[in-house]
Amino acid sequence: MVNKGEKLKLDLHTHIWEASSFEKPSIDTAYKVINQCKKIGIDGIAITDHDHAHPELLKISFEYYKIFTKHFPNEIVVFPGREIELHMKHDYFQTYEVGEFMLPNGKLFRNYCHPGHPSQQIEINHIQSIEVNNSIHNWHINKNQVYELADKHNLILTEVSDAHEINDIGKNYIEIPLEDLLSSGIDLNKLQIQGWENHRSI
Numbered sequence: 567m568v569n570k571g572e573k574l575k576l577d578l579h580t581h582i583w584e585a586s587s588f589e590k591p592s593i594d595t596a597y598k599v600i601n602q603c604k605k606i607g608i609d610g611i612a613i614t615d616h617d618h619a620h621p622e623l624l625k626i627s628f629e630y631y632k633i634f635t636k637h638f639p640n641e642i643v644v645f646p647g648r649e650i651e652l653h654m655k656h657d658y659f660q661t662y663e664v665g666e667f668m669l670p671n672g673k674l675f676r677n678y679c680h681p682g683h684p685s686q687q688i689e690i691n692h693i694q695s696i697e698v699n700n701s702i703h704n705w706h707i708n709k710n711q712v713y714e715l716a717d718k719h720n721l722i723l724t725e726v727s728d729a730h731e732i733n734d735i736g737k738n739y740i741e742i743p744l745e746d747l748l749s750s751g752i753d754l755n756k757l758q759i760q761g762w763e764n765h766r767s768i
């Protein structure tokens with residue numbers, strides 16, 4: 567269990583389904599993920615596979631969540647979610663990606679992925695954190711710009727692996743008290759975020 571105020575080492579951007587070559591969520595893959603987390607020394611992950619990979623991606627993500635909690639209780643913290651592509655409000659043809667995942671208090675948390683890619687412009691709209699370090703996309707990220715945006719919009723700065731292979735999970739992570747995430751999550755009842763209608767609680 568997590569003690570109050572204790573900082574957790576979390577990798578909030580991973581593609582574990584893709585890492586299993588899109589196989590049906592299994593105890594075997596979950597076991598490998600846990601082993602990797604223990605080996606590299608992190609406390610948990612957000613599962614953020616690309617939602618265009620499957621029309622019911624969130625269902626897959628929640629299946630994983632259930633496998634982790636049922637078969638490996640209290641081993642690692644897992645936030646089920648997805649990575650989505652969004653269109654900029656001012657220009658439909660410009661897109662950016664957001665990792666969104668559910669927290670244990672039922673709130674949604676949204677992380678701006680690899681700012682600067684695909685669109686060089688950045689739009690902050692119902693975002694709680696922004697990546698300043700992404701193992702595979704660092705060359706897109708203008709760190710000074712990200713620090714300024716984080717300051718302006720009160721965003722948590724994240725460092726993530728964006729792992730597409732099990733061995734890459736946890737190569738980047740942030741250390742943060744769980745309460746800091748919980749207190750900044752979005753209330754899904756107040757905001758219409760598409761796709762979460764059937765996943766209001768975990």
Ligand SMILES: [Zn+2]
Binds near residue numbers: 579581649679728
């Ligand atoms: Zn990604």
